Amino acid sequence: MIAGTAKIDLKVFAAANGRDGGTPLELERVIPVFHRWIQERVLDELLVDVADYTHVPEGPGVVLVCHDALYALDGAGGELGLLYSRRRETHPSLGTIASLDDRLASVFRRALAACDRLEREESLGGALRFPGDRFLVAVNDRRVTAEQAGELAAALGRLAAWLLPGETPAIEIHQRAGDRLAASVRRDRAAGVAELLIRLSGEAVVGRI
Numbered sequence: 001m002i003a004g005t006a007k008i009d010l011k012v013f014a015a016a017n018g019r020d021g022g023t024p025l026e027l028e029r030v031i032p033v034f035h036r037w038i039q040e041r042v043l044d045e046l047l048v049d050v051a052d053y054t055h056v057p058e059g060p061g062v063v064l065v066c067h068d069a070l071y072a073l074d075g076a077g078g079e080l081g082l083l084y085s086r087r088r089e090t091h092p093s094l095g096t097i098a099s100l101d102d103r104l105a106s107v108f109r110r111a112l113a114a115c116d117r118l119e120r121e122e123s124l125g126g127a128l129r130f131p132g133d134r135f136l137v138a139v140n141d142r143r144v145t146a147e148q149a150g151e152l153a154a155a156l157g158r159l160a161a162w163l164l165p166g167e168t169p170a171i172e173i174h175q176r177a178g179d180r181l182a183a184s185v186r187r188d189r190a191a192g193v194a195e196l197l198i199r200l201s202g203e204a205v206v207g208r209i
Contacts, residue, residue, distance in 0.1 A: 001100075001148065001151065002100050002139055002144050002148045002151050002152055002155075002181075003099060003100040003103070003151075005139065005141040005143070005144060006086055006087070006088055006089045006103065007085075007086060007087060007139065007140040007141040008086050008103060008104065008107050008137065008138070008139060008140065009083060009084065009085045009086070009136075009137070009138040009139075009140050010083070010084045010107045010108060010111045010135060010136070010137055010138075011074060011076075011081045011082070011083045011084075011135065011136040011138075012081055012082045012084075012111050012112065012115050012130050012132070012134075012135055012193065013079055013080070013081040013130070013131075013133075013134040013135070013136070014079075014080045014081050014082065014128060014129060014130055015129040015130070015131055025073075025080070025124065025127040025128050027054045027061045027062050027073050027075075028052075028054055028062075029123065029124060029127070030061075030062045030073055030118075030124070031050060031052060031062055032123070033118070033121055033123060033124065034050045034062060034064040034071075035050055037064065037117075038050070038064075042117065043066070043110075043113070043114065044091070044093050044110075045066040045067065045068060045069065045091060045110075046066055046067035046068070046091065047064065047065075047066050048065045048066055048067060049065045050062065050063065050064055050065065051063040051065060057075075058075045058076055058077065058078055059074075059075060059076070060072040060073075060074050060075075060076075060083070061073035061074055061075055061080075067088075067090065067091070068086060068087060068088050068089060068090055068091050068094065069084060069085055069086045069087060069110065070083070070084075070085040070087070071083070071084055071085075071111075071114050072085070081130075081136075082111060082114055082115050082118065082130065084107060084110055084111035084114065085140060086107055086110075087140075094106060100151065100152075100155045101155050101158055101159065104137070104155055104156065104159050105159060105163075105200060107137075108135075108159070108163070108196070108200060109197070109200040109201065112130075112132075112193045112196055112197045112200065113197060113201075115130040115193045116130075116193050116194055116197050118130075119192075119193070119194075129192075130192065130193045131190035131191075131192060132187070132189075132190060132191055132192050132193040132195070132196055133186065133187040133188075133189060133190040133191075134184070134185070134186050134187070135184070135185040135186075136182060136183075136184050136185075137152070137156065137182060137183045137184075137185065138180045138181070138182035138183075139152065139180055139181045139182070140180060141180075142180065144180075144181050145181070146175050146181065148181060149173045149175065149181060152173065152181060152183055153171055153173055153183060156171050156183055156185060157171060160185065163196060163199055163200065164187065164196075167187060167188070167189065169185050169186055169187045169188075170184075170185070170186045171183055171184070171185050172184045172186075
């Protein structure tokens with residue numbers, strides 16, 4: 001069952017250009033931002049280090065390494081986005097996770113919080129914007145197979161019903177031979193991540209979805 005693994009990835013796609021169609025972000029500008037996040041302990045994580053992969057075409061870009069997860073400005077597939085990759089759940093704030101529904105909500109909360117903070121970084125001058133209309137969820141555990149696709153789709157459907165009331169986002173499962181189980185979520189609205197984060201922040205998920 002998917003519920004038995006903590007290894008969930010979420011990519012929140014960025015807008016193609018900066019705010020108001022400005023110049024695309026030079027990823028090297030994020031390196032000092034992530035270093036400052038470590039120094040100031042701005043995330044509810046044990047922050048460890050920053051890795052620079054900007055020389056790798058369509059690669060992970062700049063990675064903020066944490067004990068439980070990675071945050072990366074990811075360019076895979078030629079599309080920039082914030083990739084949150086959870087590896088384990090040791091932080092006390094993750095101790096209430098009891099189901100796949102809880103885990104997905106927690107992953108979205110962490111990823112969207114980082115997106116919101118990056119959007120508000122004065123040093124980036126609005127060069128990063130996350131419309132909040134496209135997401136890619138992947139189970140980063142090859143023991144999870146296509147047989148669990150229905151479990152992932154159902155959990156994402158429940159999350160969408162709670163997080164996006166009145167909307168019917170398109171949820172599409174992807175898995176080719178040898179690939180990880182993944183799902184794309186697309187909305188018709190591009191209202192930004194702050195609206196979603198407000199709904200997720202500070203609310204217990206158990207029993208709500």
